[in-house]
Amino acid sequence: MVTNVVAPSPTRLRVDPIRFEVIRNSLISAVDEMGVALQRSSYSSNIKTRGDFSCIFFDRKLRAVAQAFTQPIHLGGLARMVPIVVKRYGLEKLGPGDGILSNDPFLGGVHLNDVTLISPVYCGSELFGYLASLAHHVDVGGGAPASIGAFRETYQEGLTVPAVKLVKGGALDDDVFRFFMANVRAKRETAGDLRAQVAANKLGHRRLESLASKYGSEALNHYIDELLDYTERRTWQEIAKLPQGTFQSEGFLDDDGVTDEPIRLCGRLTIDQGKALFDLTGTSGQGSGPMNSTLSQTFSSCAYVLRCLVDPDLPVNAGFYDAINLVAPEGTVANALHPAAVVGGWEVSVRWVDIFLQALAPALPDKVCAGGKSMMCHAGFGGFDPRPQRDHYYCFLECLAGGYGGRLGKDGPDAVQAYSQNTENAPVEDVELNYPVRILRYELVADSEGPGKFRGGLGLRRDYLFPGHEPTFSILADRLKVPAPGLFGGLAGGLAYYGRGDSQNGEQPLRSKTTFTVPHGSYVSMQTCGGGGYGPPSERDPALVLKDVVEGKVSLDRAREIYRVAIDMDSGKVIVEETARLRSPRVPE
């Protein structure tokens, strides 16, 4: 709990404010450069297209100083994990040019696919800090291609690397490398991605060395202290501007992927004295399937919620993270213990954003949104590529977008990623060129929006066909049973639908967490959920309802029955009197 909080003192820097700004930009630019090099030279579409990576610099006291990432999901996770890994591995066992590899969820990590390389930074012989690059590798072995599925324990999820020295004095350890490679399916991609990580860390090291030699490592450390203080001070001020008090809400995930029991998420946020306390007591115990988060995954969503509420210009470093207090009881889906399967941990984690925004809605009606997709929605598949001269095991993973929740004064956008998830879609042509798959359709799902004065966004549909082979397909998603909730009288968004079918037998619905073989000639259809509405749909501006109908996003019947707007399609106009009659209180619902 938060006790004895003292507001950070003066709003004035104790260093030259000009040099401070220059150094701050240089530190960010060093990790940014690492990120660019990593993304541009990597192979996994997760890294190169979807931008699922993160680069970070820690000072010698293991405090996060500067971080580069395009995925907000990487907030906090690395900042928690690197100090844990370094301490466990042993500072004394590290030397110049070393790099330790780790993906252990139970060593401060997230899920096994996120592989991190940590390198100490030296100025001459003196330890100056640490650099880490994290990348989502497409496959780390385990029970299904792309290492996703309804696994029951972490041993099924792939190879665990428990902090192992991969780079020794600048050279790759071939034994470790071969051992790692023997356990993964997509070998060329994985080798290329690891090379890119090693090079990115080297690049970051060079940048920091030159900064330290320019300013002197002592002076630089002094400025880093000041940067963290400055961030803490601004974070404190930002939090103090928020409504103070305790806000709570709860929600459910469909099931744990093995049983049909719903998962309960229970969140209480206390904003007080410049700190934010996230208390998740009351949340379901860890389940028998993959829907469990590590503490780092849960922390990331809390950090995301806070970041959305404060000035976007606030730097992300230890000074910001320290304002977050998290209480997540061990053994729950928010803080799972070994040997739980955690590959669905992000599905759970991102849902916390929904819960906390709903909790804050009465206090901040203009800042929040109604419930949204709030899941990663993974589709992964792989097998032997049947195309000529392509005879290798391929793996593919993507996450599909869905509807966003309505906001005060604004509809929720159609087909976008959930909150802290911001991965790009792989172009249809890119996928078809590189993998033995054909995309049959990629379109919005009409009538999937959560109706509201400001409606939720539409979900989307992507259908896959696999010419010439029978791949293994996994879905790791949610929202088949529990829709995105509406806010202030807005209705819930449409549910998701996942199915498999062929021309002879028709289509059968699939579970939201499942792995199966796709028979010859069958297709898989993924249809994601819509976002929740904001405000009563009967108060929606009829002109906007008309626009949705004209655009084919909302059907004529739905416009009439739910929005209570009558439209004449021949003239393309709202029938004003009829609409007034439909909306008058005397007409029964």
Add this chain to the structure above:
Amino acid sequence: MSQNKLRLGVDTGGTFTDAVVMDEETGDILIDKVSSTPSDPSISLHQVISQALHTVGTQAEGVTFLAHGTTVATNCIIEGKTVPCGLLTTHGFRDILEIARQIKPEPYNLQFEKPRPLVPRQLCLEATERVDAEGRILVPLDQESVRQAARRFRQEGVEAVAICFLHSYLNPCHEKAAADILKQELPGTFLTMSSEVCPEFREYFRASTTIVNAAIAPIVSNYLERMEGRLKGLSFAGHLCVMQSNGGICTSEVARRKPVHLVESGPAAGVIAAAYIGIVSGSPNVISLDIGGTTAKVGLIQDGTPKISNEFEVGAKATGPTSHAKATGYPIKSSVIDLVEIGAGGGSIGWVDSGGALRVGPHSAGAEPGPACYCRGGVLPTLTDANLVLGRIDPDYFLGGKMKLSTVAALRAIEQKIAEPLNISVTAAALGVVEIANSNMIEALRLISVKRGFDPRDFALVAFGGAGPLHANALAAEFDLPKVIIPLSPGVSSALGLLLADTKHYFSRTYLHRLPEANLEELMDAFAEFESQGRQLLLQEGIPSERQSFQREIDLRYAGQSFELKLAVPSGILTAAIMDSLSEAFHRAHEQAYGHSAPGEPVEIVNLRVTAHGHIPKPRQKRISAKSNGNSALKRCRDVCFRAEEGYIETSIYDRYRLSAEAVLNGPAIVEEFDSTVVIHPGYRATADVFGSLYITKQ
């Protein structure tokens, strides 16, 4: 300058429309400026041309060459003034523009908006057809589905239609067949095919490029016609040429068909000028720095050739001093001079954030209300105010004295908004504003050089724009650039660049094959096809074959990667040995760009490219006379502050126009001219060359 052949360059900017008239024989130059007329830019264009010709005392028939840099194309998008248009696409994919990249432009802003598609969903129609990733036809084109779409487009009154089918970059036959049908059904409607505008894979980007082309074509066309009408009124008989984003010019006929290639027309000309100045100064490797009122634009030129990027986002929104949010605008696949643009210009505002750090930009006071010293209602301290307070700008010689600045107002703004909150002196505050603006600009220099794998020490800095010469010396010193070059009349470098550009046309298409498996015949055929198209186009533009040249390039990557590196391909017959050397060159380029390479890995071809150059003879540059020293140009002395340690020191102020060739000025010194001020710091030296350019180097 009188009855000789004249060349005319006209550049429309946000504030001013600039004209440069150059005598082809003598190299004499005349500059003119009028205020821009954004509602119809052809008005200010007409004004500046007639004014300039009047000054020269000639008629437009003496003008042999007229090149124009325009912001009309980009403004259509930024101001949302596109025409109603339709998209015809493959069945199952009508939402290509609605879904876009499925990302949120501002991931921490819960109130974000996706950019509004340029075509409303009811006008995104589907044709029944399908081509696979090998270019084979899976479903033949159903002509009736195209006719149905045409009827709908007609009912809705669209003025332009874009056609984008899946994998049309491999096999355009369905797009062509559909275009033929639409041509019959919709006479007079502008039609554009993705396989013609941008035959590269990645459907959203190709569709977006084609749609932008369609949505602005009628407007650009109309503008160019209006302009040609006005020129005819001035009895101009030559070709009207337009600057493209790639830094090459084209005739207005070509520009009308593919206006998507004009979106960076304005900024491109400045880079061309910088490249030229670099070459005549013996520095073919330069970084160009163009600082205006609201932004700074930085480009990189290697061996006299500006770096080109093959993607760009039109209408993207700035989110920070050095960043634009991805996916806030409309992506286009077009050859665009690679520029880093940041919100740091003379009007950028200095402010103290809530944590007590001093910041500059990205907010700008713009031209209205403008910096505090303009006394037009602006009260916030800007970079111009800081330069004024430091004595670097003369309040009585701004725009050659046409505009008076108030030092008192500048001092007050800096004192109240920065010095007092930070508890530092006004001088320290002004120095701080300049230093932080410089640090933002250095970030831009870093993005264009180091982050793309270039060592800044191999480049000279060519600075222009109103504020470029004020900051160039300090930036070069901080970022280890060995030399600064300030051209004469840096305020109109962009207009000058228009007179120095060659004609350029780019051709590209996706050809996805591993390097060893590539069919050399096919490759040569593809290059030859592009070259013959280029040859034809250049001939149409009146460029004879002896002034044509063609440059082949190839985009390569390791099989499995998604980002490509562009390499030059020799002309003539391709052999296995040439392909091997390309492969080796790729490994080296990868090592240089990313710090590692994998010589054992298969290398994949992604795109084939050809640039068709039509060489335009360069005008002779005017030489200035040589005298022994700079004393004759000395105007007076004033106190200027360069560093906090020394405070204000007495500094010589020189008149740029009286400076002779080989003059040597030791810093601290200031050189003033009509539209710009050059700052030379202590410890540095400026020398003038025979063309009037100033070189600033370390003493």
